[in-house]
Structure formats: structure tokens, C-alpha cells
Amino acid sequence: MSDPTRPEPVERAATPAPTPFPAAGNISDADREDLRQHGILLTSLEELYGWGRSNSIWPLQFGLACCAIEMIAAATARFDIARFGAEIFRPSPRQADLMIVSGTVTKKMAPLVVRLWNQMPEPKYCIAMGACAISGGPFKQGYNVLKGIDRLIPVDIYIPGCPPRPEALLHGLTELQAKIRGERVSGPQAARHLRADQPSEFPIPDYGEHDLEPPSNPALFKPPVLPRKT
């Protein structure tokens, strides 16, 4: 980070580190491995829950722009997203766990993306695929382009690229799986959807006379203070 014009990396919502064998009593990994060799599987409910959820992610069938074509390519034979248990693209948000925001979110489309997000049941996750969904990308200077979907809904995984290759999407998906596996079911580190203080729905912006109103969700998006290094 020696380039003076580059800002400090932004603090994203902290992801609990994935723990392969979380708190299953006081049995050490070596002991569990020993037991496994005798045909006894020890696991915790938390672990089982995360394992199950992470391997059956149903994405929302919803493409916005060029990146959506790469998303389709990831679902076809060569890249085969089915290997990761995420091949069931659901056309209805009510049946989906994962929203892949694949492409440019325009201001005209943004309220509808938020509405789709609100219609998805918990637990739900969001992947921002491509430069446009992250920050507006090449179209950042457009008057009708939302400069990043994280201004309106929370994003779990960012996949840079324009467009990201299907492999990159698969990588993002495995990262998301790791994140899901690491989520706790109780305590202060509990997953977002299990905490009462975390909203599940977000306000839908209105079409204003010159811009969206509000242009971003102040509870979610705080432009970082920019004391840039000289």
C-alpha cells in the first residue's frame, strides 16, 4: 500500500475465521480422528448445520448484465457449478438463499434488487460479482449507475473482475461456503440471520426527481473517512 492515492483497505464486516472442527466438547482433533477410524463420527450440531447449508446453496436466477453470461457459463458443463451444490437456480426469490448480483446495478434497477433481497427468506447471502456490482466498475461515471450494491444491501463476498471468469465465481462460492461453515449458531458471534439486532429487510429507495432517494442506505453504507496518506 505504498501508492499514496490508494486508501486504506476498508473494514468490511468481520467474518469469523472458518473453524474446521469447532467446539465439539473438549475432544481434540487427534482424538476425533482416532474415533473416526473406528467408525465413530463426532460432530457438533453447529458443524453439521453449517456443513449442510454450505453445500446446498440455491442461487437466485437473476442476471443483470454481462457478468450474468459468465454466471450461466459457470453453470454449464465445463465449469459445472453443480460440483459445489449450487446448481439449482431458483427463479423465485422466495426459494433462494443466495443472490448473485451479476452485473451493473442501475439506479432504475436498484429498488427492485433491494425488493428481491427483501423477499428472500433468511438465511440469505449476497455475492457482488464483477466490478460493476462492487463499485460501478467501468460505468462508474454514469448518471444512472449505482456505485456499488453495498450501498443498499449487505454483501458477503466481492468477486472482482470485468467479468470475473467462471472459475472466479466458483472461488467466490467456495469462500462463501467457508464463511457459512464458520458461522456460529449462538453467542455474540452468531450468524447474522440469528441475531435479533440485524435487520433482514432493507428500505427500498424511491425514484426521485434527479436521483434515488435516498441514494444509499446510511445505516449500511458509510463512506469511509478519507484521511489519505500523503
Place this chain on the structure above:
Amino acid sequence: MSLFPHLTAPPGPTVRAVHDEFHGDLLEVSMGPQHPSTHGVFRMVVTLDGEQIVKLKPVFGYLHRNHEKIAENTSYLSSMPYTDRLDYLCSMSNNWAYALAVEKLGGLTVPDRAQYLRVIMAELTRLVNHSCLVGFLFNDLGTSFTPLLYAFREREKILDLFESLSGSRMMCNYQRFGGCRVDPTPEWLATASALVDNFPKFLDEYETMLSGNEIMLARTQGVGRVAAAQAINAGITGPGLRACGVDYDVRKVDGYGFYPRFDFRVPLGAHGDTYDRYMMRILEMRESVKILQQAFRDLPAGPVMDPKAKLRGFRPKAGEAYGRLEGPKGELGFYLISDGSPNPWRYRVRPPSLINLTLLEEMCLGHTIADAVVILGSIDIVLGEVDR
């Protein structure tokens, strides 16, 4: 201000009944912008009498990315990568259309080898586009992905070629005004030529599966008909126009690039229905294979860039130019006005996808809502180009 406020107002609940004293109870359904078969973020407000469509209004703008405004504030060269993202299935032909307009504006020439390479890239793009389109069309017919898997298998092979040549699978940014960016190696040409020679096999396989399929015939023949005069007046271009029997192909009419040197036919339909539009694509792919084989055979040696072409700091003289070519979707045009500065004063894309939708309502009237999906699929739109 709007005459149809309910069409442009933010969508509320997507289904609501309206009462009309002449028609009894009509149902107004908003399809899209999130809909699995609108090919992106396209929205149709459909008024239904039972299952029949009595009115259909398309609503655009959900992917309006301000391409034209951005291009007017940047140099000629830096707009080239943006053209990739117009019709994101056919970046190579978009590049060419833009290069064509700038060359006309600046009076630039293109070396022979580059002209041949352009034809090769454009025709490979046509293969990609048409095979994917057929896959998507069958998705809309309810085959749930299988033909698309075949199409994407072939597409991946061509994208690999594009990637090894230009560095990017989809967004090739390959052509420049005055030529092409890099020269393909002999190995590349050999691989490409072998791929093209094998392509008819894929087409045969594809056609055996699809062309005579009974469900396909029942759902497409006689559906979404347009008359030739109607299509001409509405500015329909590309396979959609030729399906009505109008012999108009910009490759033949304008003879841009080196197309007059190639021997190929322009397939024509007779009924202007969805089936003919499908058949046009298949036949055009066969013609493209012929063009490609001739191009690989005749490709001359030489430079791929005009040595006099100046890419950075390119400042054409004041004036204007309209360059157009036959893209896979129809006539793709770029209209540029220069005021002598490094940025274009006006930069306009004539999007075939948008204008081909002009007749969508006429095509769908009287058909069922399930047919609207198929008709839309056969028009072949890409939202990046519709809304720009």
C-alpha cells in the same frame, strides 16, 4: 408528463386486475425486470384477456448504463472497451462497427490482413451468438438447459480462441481503428480453422435434436408472424427481417470490409414467424462456416495495423460519419460527430436489439402469454445493447 404513467411508474405488486367495460375483466401482468426468460432486465407490461395478450408495452432502461454519455467525455480510443460491453455476446462485431465508423470519420485505411482477420472474428462471433441464441430460445420453450449446454460447449471453444488471441474471453477489445491489435500465430489459425471445419458436425447434431422436434414445430410455426412491409417500416434488421423474405444484408448491400470477396448466400425465410427466425440462425451459421473457410484459405500475409494510424491522441477533423455493419442481431451502427477535439461531440449507437423490439407488441397480440416468451426469445435481444 408521461402518457402512460402506470407503465413507467415504479412497479408495485406485479399482478393487478383492471376493469374495462368493453373487454370485461382484463388482467395486467408485469413480466420482469427480474424474470427468468426476459434475457436480462427487460420488462413487459402485458394485458391479458384470459391467457391471450391484448396489449403489451415494453419498458426499458433497467440496464441504462450511460454508454453514450461516458463516450462523449472520453477519447476515441477509450470507448473501444465500452463497445465490448454493449452486446456482450458479440464483442468482436461491436468493436468492428465502432472501428468502421471511426475509420470513416478519420479517413483511415485498413491493411488487407486485418480486413480478413476482422471477417474471421465477426463470423466466429456470429457462430457464438446464433448457437447461444438457439439454446436460449429452447430454454424459453421449456427444454430446461439441454440445448444451451451444447451451445455453450461450442462457445467455450471459440472463447478459448478469443482468449488466447486477445487476452479476454468475453471482452476482447481486439480491433482498433486502422487494423487489429495483435496478429494471430500460425498455430492459432490452425486451431481456429480446425474448429470451423468441425462446426458443421455440431450443427448437424444440433439440428437433428431440434429442427424437427414436434413440440418445437407446434410452438413456433405461425407464431409471432410479421409481414415484410411491416418489418421494413419498423426498421427490423438482421435474421428477423430476412425471415420475412426481405433480402437485405448489410454485408451484401454496403459491401463493407472485404465481404464482396467472399462467396456466400443470404438465407431468406418465407413466413416471418418464430420458426423461420430460428431457421435463419441455423442457415446463417452454415454460411458463416463457408465464409470462415474461405477466409482461412485466402488470408494474406502482411501487417495488421495501418502504420500511419494514430491511436492515442487521435483527433479527427470536424465532421460526422455513420458506420454500420451486419451484426449477428441486425444492423449495428455508430454515428459519430467530431468537432475536432479528442473526444467525440456526439456518439450514438444504433442498437439493433432495441429497434427489433418495435414490433414486439404486434407479434404477440392474440397469442398466449407463454408464446410471448418464445417470441421474445426469437427476436434475440441483449439488454446491454437495448438500454446501453
Place this chain on the structure above:
Amino acid sequence: METLEQIRDRLLARFPAAKIELVVNPGPAAEHSLLLDAAFAPEIATFLHDDEVLRLDYCSNATGIDWPEKEIIDATTKAKTVQPGYLEAVYHLYSMSRKHGPVILRLRTANRSDQVTLPSFTPVWKSCDFQECEIYDLYGIVFAGHPDLRRLLMWHGFKDHPMRRDYVAPDDYEWEPTPHGSVLDRAKVHYPATAPQPETPKP
């Protein structure tokens, strides 16, 4: 195809009261155009569409252009004159039956603020339908006689015409990961006054 001069002369013979001007394109493309009198434009369009020789049955491209006011300084007298601004609609016509073209037509509004009405060509060429809506949306030219003039790309209730040269886009540049160029200038507005301003990276 006839030359543009011949077409103009033929049009003038047919519509003696109309004012038709040849706009010369100085560039190498040399695609000249005809500037039409808005009052006669619909009849002229119908004539061009139906004429046996021309048969311009296909309107390929319709677009708007914004020409804001320009200050012209006379080279000799140094006197400044302000050339009034106007909006322009340009149509590229081809003939599918005769396979020729293009014939380029231009229409100009009187100014950029209140007299922005032009006749619509949609009744003659349906292909202008969406394109004229788009011009209305982005430039604010009102097409009289258009069957369904509405905002095409921006939403209903949007007040501006964003493709005009003097349009100011909403400022949402408060967070720029890698600002440079004009984006950097716009992002700087949001920097706290005390924070050190980033420099433009050296090439």
C-alpha cells in the same frame, strides 16, 4: 442514387414554400445532409418514403444532438456574437427496396428551453418510435404527433435530460477506491478539509 442536390431541388420544386438547406459535412466521410423546415417535415418525409425513385422505406437511425450556445469571436473585428443554441434531431434513411442510402435529414428546434417541439416521423417510419422516445427522454425534444411519447430509459418522474451538455449528474463520488482524472476532481469535494489531498498519480 440521386445526389443530395438533386433531391433538394426536387423537394423544393414540390414544396416551394419550404426552406430546405444542404448541410455540408467537411469530414472525409462527406455524408452531407438536408436541413428541413419543421413545418413541412411530415409531408417531406411522406414524399421521400413514397417517391418512386427514392423509396426511402427504412429509417435506420434517429438521434438527438445538443448544440449549446456558442460564443463566436470574429477574427477581424474581434466582436463577440452569441450563436443561440438548439437541439437537433438527425435521421438516417435508407431504401431496402432500391438498396441505396443514406439520405440524412436534420431538424432543428428554435432554442433549448421552451421551443423544443419537432414533428414526429413515427407515423411515416415506425422504427422511429422508440428512438424518438429516447431522444425525448435524454434531450428533451418533444415530438408532436408521436403516438406514445414517454420516457424510455429513465424513470417516470425524472426531471432532467441527461444527455444535454449542461446536465449535472448527481454527486455520488463520496467513496472512490482509486480515483483519477475527472473522478478524482469530483471525489475531492468530499474529502474532509483537514485531510491531506491526494495527488494525481504521476504517469
